[in-house]
Amino acid sequence: MKKPGLKDQITRHAVIFFHYTAQYMKTKMAYRADFFIYVLSDLLLQSVNLIFLLVVFSKVPDIKGWDRNQVLFIYGFFLVPFGFYSGFFNHLFDVPEKYVLQGEMDRVLVRPLNAWYQVVVETMNPELLVGTLAGIVIMAYSGSAMGLQLAWWDIPLALVLVLGATMIYAGVYTFLASLGFWTEGNIGLMPMVYNLSNYGRYPMTIYRGPVRFILTWILPFAFVGFYPSTVLLHRYEYIGHALLTPLVGVICFTVAYRVWTAGIRRYRGTGS
Amino acid sequence: MPGKKTGRGRLAAHFWNRLMLYIELMRMEFVNNLAYRTTYFTGIFNYSIQIGAYFFLWDSIYAGRKVLGGLNKEEMITYLIVAWVVRSFYFSNLDRRVAVEIRDGKIALELIRPYSYQMVKYARAFGEAVFRILFFALPAGALIYLIRPFGLPASWQNGLVFLLTMLGSFAITAQISMLAGFLAFFTRSASGIYRAKRVIMDLFSGLLLPISFYPDWAREIIKLFPFQVISYMPNLIYLGKISGAAALQVVMLQFFWILVLGFTGFWFWRFAVKHVVIQGG
Numbered sequence: 091m092k093k094p095g096l097k098d099q100i101t102r103h104a105v106i107f108f109h110y111t112a113q114y115m116k117t118k119m120a121y122r123a124d125f126f127i128y129v130l131s132d133l134l135l136q137s138v139n140l141i142f143l144l145v146v147f148s149k150v151p152d153i154k155g156w157d158r159n160q161v162l163f164i165y166g167f168f169l170v171p172f173g174f175y176s177g178f179f180n181h182l183f184d185v186p187e188k189y190v191l192q193g194e195m196d197r198v199l200v201r202p203l204n205a206w207y208q209v210v211v212e213t214m215n216p217e218l219l220v221g222t223l224a225g226i227v228i229m230a231y232s233g234s235a236m237g238l239q240l241a242w243w244d245i246p247l248a249l250v251l252v253l254g255a256t257m258i259y260a261g262v263y264t265f266l267a268s269l270g271f272w273t274e275g276n277i278g279l280m281p282m283v284y285n286l287s288n289y290g291r292y293p294m295t296i297y298r299g300p301v302r303f304i305l306t307w308i309l310p311f312a313f314v315g316f317y318p319s320t321v322l323l324h325r326y327e328y329i330g331h332a333l334l335t336p337l338v339g340v341i342c343f344t345v346a347y348r349v350w351t352a353g354i355r356r357y358r359g360t361g362s
Numbered sequence: 363m364p365g366k367k368t369g370r371g372r373l374a375a376h377f378w379n380r381l382m383l384y385i386e387l388m389r390m391e392f393v394n395n396l397a398y399r400t401t402y403f404t405g406i407f408n409y410s411i412q413i414g415a416y417f418f419l420w421d422s423i424y425a426g427r428k429v430l431g432g433l434n435k436e437e438m439i440t441y442l443i444v445a446w447v448v449r450s451f452y453f454s455n456l457d458r459r460v461a462v463e464i465r466d467g468k469i470a471l472e473l474i475r476p477y478s479y480q481m482v483k484y485a486r487a488f489g490e491a492v493f494r495i496l497f498f499a500l501p502a503g504a505l506i507y508l509i510r511p512f513g514l515p516a517s518w519q520n521g522l523v524f525l526l527t528m529l530g531s532f533a534i535t536a537q538i539s540m541l542a543g544f545l546a547f548f549t550r551s552a553s554g555i556y557r558a559k560r561v562i563m564d565l566f567s568g569l570l571l572p573i574s575f576y577p578d579w580a581r582e583i584i585k586l587f588p589f590q591v592i593s594y595m596p597n598l599i600y601l602g603k604i605s606g607a608a609a610l611q612v613v614m615l616q617f618f619w620i621l622v623l624g625f626t627g628f629w630f631w632r633f634a635v636k637h638v639v640i641q642g643g
Contacts (some may be wrong), residue, residue, distance in 0.1 A: 127554035278404040285411040296422035
């Protein structure tokens with residue numbers, strides 16, 4: 091049998107994605123009002139941070155050299171990859187309990203489709219991409235408030251940076267999920283990492299040495315918000331870091347995916 | 363008149379019985395939670411990371427500034443840590459529990475039992491809160507104090523009144539939570555309710571920001587609600603910004619809100635239960 095080409099592979103995955111989304115929407119549309127309230131309340135939850143920043147900046151002109159619009163812009167950028175994360179990778183935390191401990195992985199592994207991809211599309215909540223939209227609105231608002239002039243390379247650069255940041259999220263959470271193949275059950279790291287990821291939405295200048303180091307080089311959440319957004323708002327003191335974002339994303343995800351594959355190889359089912 | 367006397371005696375016995383029941387429920391919930399105490403330890407660590415984010419933020423907001431919203435930097439750091447640590451005591455997920463029971467129909471079973479549904483829930487919630495203060499709030503406070511020492515209560519009187527207000531914060535939070543849970547009688551979108559409640563509580567109780575940071579018009583609105591006696595005012599008592607008679611007034615204000623919310627809860631419960639019967643029939 092001929093191995094399908096890359097193009098066929100992509101089409102196949104896209105078609106499957108479409109089917110999963112359609113299926114997902116059907117289940118959600120059964121409780122339509124519920125669904126919309128859920129989405130709206132998610133935005134509401136995010137708005138707390140926004141209100142916090144707005145109130146603080148009514149009292150002070152800047153935080154460690156970053157003014158209101160710049161901090162809002164950074165927060166807006168942060169929300170974009172964060173939306174992709176909450177839409178597609180947040181539920182990777184189900185893997186240790188649901189897929190490994192309860193043996194759901196058996197079902198996934200006998201199907202002729204990449205296991206990681208299956209888990210992602212099975213557990214996704216694509217409606218949370220609305221957070222991404224909110225982030226774009228906040229960026230547009232704060233960008234125009236600071237009189238930001240778009241350069242031709244801003245949009246393609248933004249896309250690459252968002253992709254890199256999303257891969258960091260995907261990588262970190264895939265890695266944590268893969269640990270479940272060894273621990274067989276939750277080890278409670280996810281909430282901790284989630285709390286740390288929220289550190290990425292503020293200028294790194296507010297953190298002291300070791301914290302900044304950890305957020306840059308160990309759990310690279312500085313690259314999901316602060317570093318990439320600084321170039322987009324045309325402040326270039328962190329351009330070196332910012333341009334590393336895609337590379338960090340690729341490394342993060344590649345390493346995590348290898349751990350994942352090793353985990354799958356180790357997986358033996360529940361035995362019943 | 364002997365008949366009347368025994369009647370009164372019976373009433374007293376009845377109240378005594380009830381009290382014992384609620385204390386027993388409190389104890390049960392406390393013991394239940396003991397089984398999960400190890401998970402609480404990772405929880406403390408997570409909580410500290412969350413508080414850490416706000417610490418860095420406030421530390422930077424105050425960089426080069428003396429006083430904002432009536433608090434200086436040290437006071438703000440203390441405010442922030444105390445607010446979060448105490449929240450781990452008064453925090454309530456009654457809304458979730460009540461909403462689940464309503465959604466699953468378990469509430470019908472509760473309705474035929476010879477006790478007050480709300481009081482049982484409060485008693486258990488208090489048992490859990492007592493557990494959390496011993497196994498979460500105190501160790502978390504101690505851990506944070508080791509990493510970053512913060513201010514102690516302004517005086518022993520303030521400390522004492524502050525402890526008293528903690529009970530009030532618990533009661534009011536539990537009551538608001540209960541009312542939010544009752545909304546599940548009328549909507550299936552329980553998750554929307556939890557989130558809306560959480561947003562309102564976090565913003566208006568003063569947990570995230572002292573109320574003094576808000577613009578005047580917002581403060582005027584917040585004043586009309588019970589939220590600011592949950593966190594903002596008790597914290598000011600801790601810091602010594604409110605002392606003496608004014609501090610006792612905060613306790614009275616809490617008491618006032620407990621009565622108002624208690625009455626609302628009682629009324630809402632009866633109304634909602636009738637509503638359920640209509641739905642079922």
